[in-house]
Amino acid sequence: MMSLTILFNKFSEKKKRIISRCVWDIFSRKAISDVPIRDALKEHGIFHNILTVGNNIVVLSHECLSNLSKIVDLIYSENKLCSQITRGDIHRKLINTYKKWILEERGVDSEAFVDEIVSGIFSTVSTFNYLIPMDGIELKDIDKIIIGKFYIQRPDRQLFQQLNIDEQIGTKSSYNMFNAPYWIIGAVNGSPDASRAKFERGVKIIVGMIAIYGCILYKTAFTESKVRTIDPPAHVSSTVHMLRWTDQYNNPSLSADYRFKQPLPFYLKDVEYFKKECFYDLMSACLEDKQLTQLQSAVYKSLYWMSDAYTEDNNVMCFVKLWTCIECFFSFDKNFKDMTKNLSAGMASILTFAGYGIVKTDDYTEFKKKITKLYGYRSKALHTAKFDHITSEHINELAQLVSWLILSMLALVDRGYTSLGEVREQVIRLDNIMCRR
Structure with missing residues (x-):
């Protein structure tokens, strides 16, 4: 885990001043709007600026929201962080830390505040293994293609037995959810959100590699073949499953991507x-x-x-x-x-x-x-x-x-x-x- 004190000290003096001013402002009186909650909901709908702190509900001012956004940007702008976490990770931890400090009536300490955010985020960083089904290729006389920390292989029921996934997650016949000619498996480091995004990008790069190699081998491969993984066409509504676990087959997690978007209502x-x-x-x-x-x-x-x-x-x-x-x-x-x-x-x-x-x-x-x-x-x-x-x-x-x-x-x-x-x-x-x- 990276020490925030080192991180904060590596900010430029300008960044330190900006982030300190932002932290000071979000704990000042001007962070709270005097707009009634009903009016805030009417103005912003579900995208409101209401914060629940303990048993109290407060409306954050536009200036406060702007300062919170600046804090997210300043933390994320550090190159050492970007590959391990997402803006969403920072935002969620920032809001939770903000509410916690308000409840505890902590004094304003910019470095300690950012330290708690980053250390909390990095506690979620680990090496995650992902598995998704794959088709559109055929391995003739080989069992596995290794591409860096990713590999393509035929389905293996023994992996699910090692994970003991049905018992840990409470599902039945989870193996059948991954019924496909092949699997693509990869190990990536980061927070759950960041690691998934990195895995999906890795899969996309691999599919691109397969397309290039297919074109070298076969003149019409680009139009007459189609490798499908986690990115089915937008009009396909079939369920795509993903499996994740940590080292030693611990902490298995099963997710489903239905490729549905929220309906856009018209009245x-x-x-x-x-x-x-x-x-x-x-x-x-x-x-x-x-x-x-x-x-x-x-x-x-x-x-x-x-x-x-x-x-x-x-x-x-x-x-x-x-x-x-x-x-x-x-x-x-x-x-x-x-x-x-x-x-x-x-x-x-x-x-x-x-x-x-x-x-x-x-x-x-x-x-x-x-x-x-x-x-x-x-x-x-x-x-x-x-x-x-x-x-x-x-x-x-x-x-x-x-x-x-x-x-x-x-x-x-x-x-x-x-x-x-x-x-x-x-x-x-x-x-x-x-x-x-």
């Missing part, structure tokens, strides 16, 4: 709101078999890529496809050299002035910086092959911005705009005005 009032405020009919018109203007065509293309991103399971590809939605509107001409500047100016001006006021004028410059940063994540994926830096938070944030962008473009269509050239002209004009402020 009559929602549809009525869409028709009244969100150009529902105008958007539906894009589906009609008629000649579209250049701007309507851009909306149509953006809707296509929005749909494709929505059904994409891979975080990186989902993020890239969302950026394709945006590029439908702001790739004004082939000679444009600075795409990042183009996109940031376009997003900021449209979301500020097109009608919905998603971006406040005072936040214009900071919003452009945010867009530049988000586009940088996309560039890292496409130009440096980075694949583990896109989070669900990034995707949700960008998806919301894309949604409002499409609606804002429909607002321009409703006002009579027909071409991307007209949009470009307004973007340049408005951005110049805002940059001179």
Whole structure:
């Protein structure tokens, strides 16, 4: 286990000041909002900022939530931590420690507070073994393929007998849940969440290797074969099981991934709101078999890529496809050299002035910086092959911005705009005005 005192001391002086200020603020009076609980629930729904501490319920202020998020980011930013734990690990431990310190009425001590968080997280770090079923290959004259700490083998009932899994977990015939031609097994280090994520990435890399080798051996292997493991196609709803255990066949754990998403509810009032405020009919018109203007065509293309991103399971590809939605509107001409500047100016001006006021004028410059940063994540994926830096938070944030962008473009269509050239002209004009402020 890593000592937090060493970790905290290795923070830069700037980070130490930031984290100390954040810890001080979350234990100050301004961490608690005076908004009534009922109003907080009404505003945030299930994504509320309510904290249960012992028998008391408190509403955290937006500033407190921001400081908690900064603490998570500062801890996670240390490279020594990233491969062993997840942001979720830090967040859960942070909240539990925060509640504990409030109950104990502890004095504010930034180093001790972060120390307790990190030491608690690292107590969950171990070497976990994972097993999932696999098909799509055939081992002819070999029994096992070893790839680093992973290996592919035929099913072995003796492993389940060593784990004594049915008795420990309380299941019957668990072996049958893993009925497949082959198993892929791997040993990875980390917290339960981090180790699972690393195992799944490892499996994905192995499948990629198999695909490459298949292409070398057989001309049509890429299209005529399909290795399937934990990532079935999104439309498949069959159950995928995973088995995990520690060394010496201890602590077995069985999980099931049903590949179901939470249903997205729509009510009559929602549809009525869409028709009244969100150009529902105008958007539906894009589906009609008629000649579209250049701007309507851009909306149509953006809707296509929005749909494709929505059904994409891979975080990186989902993020890239969302950026394709945006590029439908702001790739004004082939000679444009600075795409990042183009996109940031376009997003900021449209979301500020097109009608919905998603971006406040005072936040214009900071919003452009945010867009530049988000586009940088996309560039890292496409130009440096980075694949583990896109989070669900990034995707949700960008998806919301894309949604409002499409609606804002429909607002321009409703006002009579027909071409991307007209949009470009307004973007340049408005951005110049805002940059001179």
